[in-house]
Amino acid sequence: xxxxxxxxxxxxxxxxxxxxxxxxxxxxxxxxxxxxxxxxxxxxxxxxxxxxxxxxxxxxxxxxxxxxxxxxxxxxxxxxxxxxxxxxxxxxxxxxxxxxxxxxxxxxxxxxxxxxxxx
Numbered sequence: 680x681x682x683x684x685x686x687x688x689x690x691x692x693x694x695x696x697x698x699x700x701x702x703x704x705x706x707x708x709x710x711x712x713x714x715x716x717x718x719x720x721x722x723x724x725x726x727x728x729x730x731x732x733x734x735x736x737x738x739x740x741x742x743x744x745x746x747x748x749x750x751x752x753x754x755x756x757x758x759x760x761x762x763x764x765x766x767x768x769x770x771x772x773x774x775x776x777x778x779x780x781x782x783x784x785x786x787x788x789x790x791x792x793x794x795x796x797x798x
Contacts, residue, residue, distance in 0.1 A: 689749030
């Protein structure tokens with residue numbers, strides 16, 4: 680990876696998992712570029728259809744993806760979404776949490792691309 684300044688991402692976990700393998704780092708980042716927008720779209724679909732069971736499953740699965748991203752605000756927001764989906768309490772907060780996730784996505788996507796040297 681190049682020496683890109685990262686304001687939102689923490690790629691330490693990727694470095695640890697790749698153990699110096701440059702191709703593995705690239706593969707993981709490519710996966711994140713695809714998976715993050717897909718998972719946020721899945722969260723949005725579950726919220727719009729008021730399907731808390733699906734929302735719980737999606738946000739739970741998203742936790743493992745977010746560990747690679749290392750963006751603490753995004754991790755915390757996803758935990759809040761999962762908690763609401765699990766308990767059914769404070770569902771009125773889901774749309775604002777989704778808006779946060781979309782903002783976080785817009786923060787990290789350029790950094791992921793930059794980490795690959797795509798921009």
